[in-house]
Amino acid sequence: MTTINDVARRAGVSAATVSRVMNDTKPVSPELRQRVLRVMDEMDYRPNLLAGSLRRRVTHTIGLIVPDTTNPFFGELAKSVEDVGFQNGYNVILCNSDYNLERERSYIMVLKAKQVDGLIFIPGSSRTDHVSDLLESWQGSVVTADRLTPELKADSVVANNRAGGRMAALHLLGLGHRYIGCIERPEHLAHIEDRLTGFREILRQGSVEVPKELCVRGGFRLEDGVRAGRALLTLPDRPTAIFAYNDIMAIGALQAAKELHVRVPDDLAIVGFDDIPMASYLTPALTTIRLPKYRIGALAAEILLGRVRGEIEGPQHHEVLEVELIVRGSSDPSFAPKYADY
Numbered sequence: 001m002t003t004i005n006d007v008a009r010r011a012g013v014s015a016a017t018v019s020r021v022m023n024d025t026k027p028v029s030p031e032l033r034q035r036v037l038r039v040m041d042e043m044d045y046r047p048n049l050l051a052g053s054l055r056r057r058v059t060h061t062i063g064l065i066v067p068d069t070t071n072p073f074f075g076e077l078a079k080s081v082e083d084v085g086f087q088n089g090y091n092v093i094l095c096n097s098d099y100n101l102e103r104e105r106s107y108i109m110v111l112k113a114k115q116v117d118g119l120i121f122i123p124g125s126s127r128t129d130h131v132s133d134l135l136e137s138w139q140g141s142v143v144t145a146d147r148l149t150p151e152l153k154a155d156s157v158v159a160n161n162r163a164g165g166r167m168a169a170l171h172l173l174g175l176g177h178r179y180i181g182c183i184e185r186p187e188h189l190a191h192i193e194d195r196l197t198g199f200r201e202i203l204r205q206g207s208v209e210v211p212k213e214l215c216v217r218g219g220f221r222l223e224d225g226v227r228a229g230r231a232l233l234t235l236p237d238r239p240t241a242i243f244a245y246n247d248i249m250a251i252g253a254l255q256a257a258k259e260l261h262v263r264v265p266d267d268l269a270i271v272g273f274d275d276i277p278m279a280s281y282l283t284p285a286l287t288t289i290r291l292p293k294y295r296i297g298a299l300a301a302e303i304l305l306g307r308v309r310g311e312i313e314g315p316q317h318h319e320v321l322e323v324e325l326i327v328r329g330s331s332d333p334s335f336a337p338k339y340a341d342y
Contacts, residue, residue, distance in 0.1 A: 002045045011039040021089065027311055030087070037089065061091045062304060063111035065104060067124030068220060069096040071248060072276040073293055074122070077145065080297030081120055088305055090117070099124035099220055108134045118304045120297075121154070122146050126188045141307035145300040147191050148318070155307070155317045157300045161191045164289035165198025167325040168271045171287070172241045173206045175331065177269060181214040181232040181239035183225065183249045192245050195273055195289075199243055214239055218249040225252015226259075233260050233268070240268060241331070247272035247279050247288055254282060254330060269331040284329025292321045 008015040013036065020028050021036040028036075039045075064081050066074040078094055085092045093116060095107040104124065108131055111119060118141040128135075128149050135142050135152055142154040149156070172180055180203070185192040200210065213235065216228045225244065229252055232239055244250035250272030254264060262268050264284055272279065275290035299319055306312035329335040 002043045004045075007036065007039050007043055007045050010043065011036050027309060033088070058117055058308075059115050060089055061093055061114070061116045062301070062308075063093050063095065063107075063114075063116045063119040065095045065097055065107050065111075065119070066122045067097050067099045069094070071220075071246075072278065073246070073274045073291075076277075076293040077122075077297035080294040081301045084298050084301035084305070090305065097124050101125065101127060101130050105131050105134065112138065117308045118142065120145055120300050120304055121152075123149060126190065128152055141304055143300045143304045143307075145296055147189065149190075153316060155300075155303050157296050157303065157319045157321070158191060159291045159296065159321050159323050161194035161323070162198035162201075164273060164291070164323040164325075165195040165200075166202045167323070168195075168243050168273070168289055169199045169202035169206075171325055171327065171331065172243065172269060172271060173202065173208065175241075175269060177241040178208050179214075179237075179239050180208070180210060180241045180243060181216070182210055183218040183228045183232075183242060183244040183253060184215055185245050186217045186219050186224075195245055218245060218252075220248075222248055222252050222255075225249035226256050227252070229253030229256030230260070233257060233262055238262075238268075242268065242270050244270070244272050247274045247276045247286060250286055250288065250330075251278070251282065254286065265329060265331050265333050271331055275326055279326075280328065282330070285335070287328045287331035287335075288326050290324040290326045292323070295321055 004015050004018050008018045018036055021033050062085060064078060066078060068074055082092045093111060097104045097107060120143050122145050128151055132152060144152060144154050144156045146158060148158050184196060203210065216231045218224050218228045225248055228249060232242060233256055242253050244253055250270050253270050257264050257268055264270055272286050272288040275288045279286040279288050303312060303317055327335060
């Protein structure tokens with residue numbers, strides 16, 4: 001039967017170091033951690049982590065709550081959290097709230113009951129009062145990702161959404177568009193408002209306003225984007241460009257344009273936000289603002305594990321990551337394939 005001393009000898013470290021890797025009691029370099037974990041796997045060493053976890057009140061698990069697992073944006077973010085967790089010996093419990101407040105609260109209660117060591121939380125709405133009491137009493141740590149929620153007093157990792165909105169506006173103005181429609185979020189969320197605020201700031205500087213009739217509410221699903229696109233494109237005086245608050249809404253608008261035989265980008269430019277994987281495979285491919293999705297999740301996980309291990313202390317960390325404009329065929333004719341009609 002393999003013992004901890006056998007693992008230590010093969011890895012060239014002390015038994016205490018192997019114990020630290022297994023139990024996360026003290027910091028260990030990533031290279032050393034990977035070496036010990038590799039030897040444990042090669043020797044099929046299976047310590048009784050459950051008994052040790054119960055004694056130390058750690059479980060080597062973290063929770064991740066996202067609002068929509070069908071949105072590829074959250075899929076990539078979840079993958080990065082799992083990657084960082086796996087590299088550090090942590091399992092991730094993924095929960096899909098489906099933008100439902102009751103489900104958010106229920107999942108947090110379940111994760112607390114399972115004694116996860118910490119939580120990465122992506123709220124599905126601007127409300128947090130329904131979970132604030134649970135999160136304030138959390139014995140581990142909480143990091144919010146993709147949304148800034150200062151009322152929760154948690155660490156956060158977000159993108160520079162306002163800068164992304166400005167980039168989208170500058171791009172469309174540079175192409176000569178002055179009559180521009182917007183697909184907005186169905187309810188207030190700070191990061192979406194930042195996108196639209198940045199967008200409108202640049203338009204105003206160019207003496208362009210978005211009329212009320214050119215602002216329509218989107219939703220969470222692709223069909224909501226199709227509906228919003230139809231609403232804009234069936235107006236008597238339709239816009240020459242559409243800025244959507246995320247790629248799902250932009251793809252829906254692109255589908256609406258195809259149904260209505262509005263040529264993109266010849267008759268209509270469309271710009272999204274997020275740069276989900278399918279954006280580059282559409283016809284025409286979608287111009288969008290690229291968010292560092294993987295880095296948002298990875299950094300959130302790194303901060304969370306730093307808190308759990310005691311490596312990070314003190315006031316909350318608020319990280320803001322930069323974004324990038326990706327120009328493709330849905331806005332710029334020079335990037336679009338040539339075809340006669342849909």
